[in-house]
Amino acid sequence: MEVKVNNVLVKLINGDITKEKVDVIVNAANAWLKHGGGVAGAILKKGGYSIQKESDEYVQKYGPVNTGDVAVTFAGNLEAKYIIHAVGPIWHGGKNKEEEKLKSAILSALKKACELGVKTIAFPAISSGIYGFPVKRCAEIFKESIEKFTKNNTCLDEIRIVNIDKEDHEIFVEVFSND
Ligand code: AR6
Numbered sequence: 721m722e723v724k725v726n727n728v729l730v731k732l733i734n735g736d737i738t739k740e741k742v743d744v745i746v747n748a749a750n751a752w753l754k755h756g757g758g759v760a761g762a763i764l765k766k767g768g769y770s771i772q773k774e775s776d777e778y779v780q781k782y783g784p785v786n787t788g789d790v791a792v793t794f795a796g797n798l799e800a801k802y803i804i805h806a807v808g809p810i811w812h813g814g815k816n817k818e819e820e821k822l823k824s825a826i827l828s829a830l831k832k833a834c835e836l837g838v839k840t841i842a843f844p845a846i847s848s849g850i851y852g853f854p855v856k857r858c859a860e861i862f863k864e865s866i867e868k869f870t871k872n873n874t875c876l877d878e879i880r881i882v883n884i885d886k887e888d889h890e891i892f893v894e895v896f897s898n899d
Pocket of ligand 1: 735755808844851888
């Protein structure tokens, strides 16, 4: 599915994010950039150990990444130029500012992509897997964040949201179809 949000093309894709041909792939990371399962595990498996090595060096130098913030590494063997590691919140029932923190993670990744001077970016549904964030609410927050960001966007041409899970992907399609 494709929609134009302000001046940016937004594509929702059912598939493996590591196969996307984009300038930046966003990782659904944890604070210590220890890439375990889910998207992070897939990125490491295909991108190679250099991504973990660079991540470890980052944490050694700057400390753990705050929830809602991002860190950048190169993308190893992946076709992308960079990985933006975005740390989403763990869902604790919604009373721990999880929504605000997810929005911050998305907006921080978009802003960082502009600083890197890239044109295309692919996001996973940050926090909605191992971190337990409700998928529909996650999709709504993605939509709100992209609408907000693209009002003043002068750098990105295309934003993709890629999910390997068909049902989760369909929830995103439904949310982005509603005005
Ligand atoms: N391509 C696209 N989407 C995927 C893929 C893939 N290869 N694999 C999973 N998904 P998750 P989180 C979807 O768990 O909740 C890791 O251990 C999945 O269906 O990757 O933010 C990290 O190191 C779900 O909708 O991210 C952290 O510790 C979405 O991606 C922790 O998990 C996000 O699922 C982060 O958990």
